Amino acid sequence: MKKWLAVFLVATLIMSMLAGCTSPATNEEGTGEPEESGDKVYRVAYVARAQADSFAAWLANAVKEEADKYDNIVVDIFDGQASDSTQNALIENAITSKYDAIIIQPNNGEAQRPYAEKAVAAGIITITTNARIDGIQGASSVDADPYEQAKVNAVVALEQIPQNANVVVLKGPPGNFHADARRDSWQKEFFDKRPDVKIVGEEIANWNKDEAMNYMETWVQANSKIDAIIAMNDNMAAGALEVIKDDSRFSEILAYGVDGTAEAVLLIEEGVMTSTSLQSAYALASALLDTSNKLLTGVETQIDIDIDCPLINKDNVTEYIEMHKRAGAIR
Structure with a gap:
């Protein structure tokens, strides 16, 4: 009897080990899925x-x-x-x-x-x-071409930004390919062609809305006249615009970004932001x-x-609002 019991226990242990070897694998986050029907x-x-x-x-x-x-x-x-x-x-x-x-x-x-x-x-x-x-x-x-993303804005800004304008510039983190290439594009496609335009504030805001707000608060205290916000992404542009939304001195300010976020297209629809380029x-x-x-x-x-990186402005913004609605980003 003891012999048969021992054989039964050994057989049970082997079956358990085999079952363990074929159990579903999971990754460290616990979200991995098993291979099914031999498919990887x-x-x-x-x-x-x-x-x-x-x-x-x-x-x-x-x-x-x-x-x-x-x-x-x-x-x-x-x-x-x-x-x-x-x-x-x-x-x-x-x-x-x-x-x-x-x-x-x-x-x-x-x-x-x-x-x-x-x-x-x-x-x-x-x-x-x-x-x-x-x-x-x-x-x-x-990826997308960051030089072209900025260029589509800079080209229209050549005609939109008034003579002898004061502008502020918000940059992404140094060493970031998109941050550096967009700033280079604005320099070559706009500032080099418009020497009359004065940069009264330029800072690295690291794509961050709160950092952009902090810089804009400082700039509006030091400058009663700012004609345009030139931001290397929509998030920073939106932060700067938030600071001046109730300040009549800047009711006609122009603002440019990159990304085509849901927030940006709604700001363009409201007439608060001028344009952005889509990085979908x-x-x-x-x-x-x-x-x-x-x-x-x-x-x-x-x-x-x-x-691609098409320009988004008041003329075509409805198309991109609908894009975000289809994706559930705008209700």
Whole structure:
């Protein structure tokens, strides 16, 4: 009797071990999904720049929604909190966790470069986006052309901003490809052609609305005349406009941004903001998931693409309001 009992216990233990070996795998966030019917389910880490940044939040949400369309891809989203050290730690963790792909939206491209290179060296598919990090052998990218994004605004501003105007400039973080290229574009396409225009305030507001508000409060105290706000993104433009919304001295002020966020298009509709250029998070997300799928499944080995950047102003803003309504960003 004891012999049969021992055999039964050994058989039970072996069956338990086999069951454990075939149980569904999960990633560190607990959101991984099992392989079903022999089909590979790929784990993708999306490392966002900062969820407090309106565009970064828009893009992260769009990526999450787009991923739902793919049965073979699971995306985990991580918040870099506008911190290089936080982002770099998240990338390293994704490498250690052996994700199949890592998508990086850099806070500062050069600071994230060594960690993106580590991901490539580890054999992980690596994609940089908004802004791409150029020159990483083996990495792909999905982005927009920041020089053109600023240029479409600067070209119309040549005629819109009055002679001998006073303007303020709000910049993104130094070293960020988009921040630097947009400012360079404004310089070449506007300021070099309009030497009469005076910059009475220029600061780095790190894409941040609150920082932009703080700088604008200082500028309006020092200048009774400001004719235009030139911001390298919509979030900073909206922050500056918030400061002066009830100040009659600036009722005719012009304001330019980049991104085409829901907030920006509503401000354009109200006649508060002048124009922006679209950097569609929906288009980026669609391209990111399509690119990820092609790279993960071996259809392509290298992909580098840019999305379009049309100008949004009072003449066509309704089209983009409807775009945001369809996506649920405007109700």
